[in-house]
Amino acid sequence: MEECKLLVIWHSRTGGSRALAEAAAGSAAGARLVAADDVTPELLQAAGGYLFVAPENLAALSGAMKEMFDRCYYPCLGKLEGRPYATIICAGSDGENAQRQLDRIATGWRLKRVADPVIVNTSAQTPEAILAPKAIPADRLTEARDLGTALAEGLAAGIF
Structure with missing residues (x-):
């Protein structure tokens, strides 16, 4: 599997998270944009770092993003330690619970x-x-673009 520096993983039902993910990946050298449904443990293991972009649905991480973690969690356990990650949550009002849920999963992987x-x-x-x-x-698309660029540059420079 070809190695990529930054893997931008997204799920979206109404386009918000997809727009943010596309903005982040579009300006990030070496980034690969992959829908959550298409992510495999091999893709995760080949990446140097991650940007997870998902909606909050019913005060939780979206089902498709959670399914990606469920499917890939154990095959990747013990193989991703120390890799950098960042997150963008698209929410109707809060987003904090989806953020917490994603952080708990990332903690298990030791990211x-x-x-x-965001x-x-x-x-x-x-x-x-x-x-x-x-x-x-x-302005929020610009924020996503800047985050993607910073992650990609940090990976390329060996900062992360």
């Missing part, structure tokens, strides 16, 4: 957080707004 968590609040509170396609503000 090292190298950037503050939570993008879309303020979607009605069923119609929650299910509607999301438009992420330009």
Whole structure:
């Protein structure tokens, strides 16, 4: 399997997390953008670091992102220690619980957080707004792009 520096793993139902992941990977040299459904233990093991981008659904990490961790957790246990990671959570109001859940999984793998968590609040509170396609503000896309660039540069320079 070809090694990549930064693996950007995403899941999205309404486009918000996907837009953030694409922004992060688009400017990050050596980044590989992969949907959570397509991630394998081999992809995780071939990467130098990770950016996990997911929505919060019903106060938890999205099911598809959780399924990726469930599927890959034990095959990767003991093989990823010390690798850097960062996160972007796209939420309707809070995002903290999904963030905590993801951090607990990363702690089990002994990953090292190298950037503050990013939570993008879309303020979607009605069923119609929650299910509607999301438009992420330009400043938040720039924040995602900057995070992806910083992770990729840190990996390339051997900082992480």
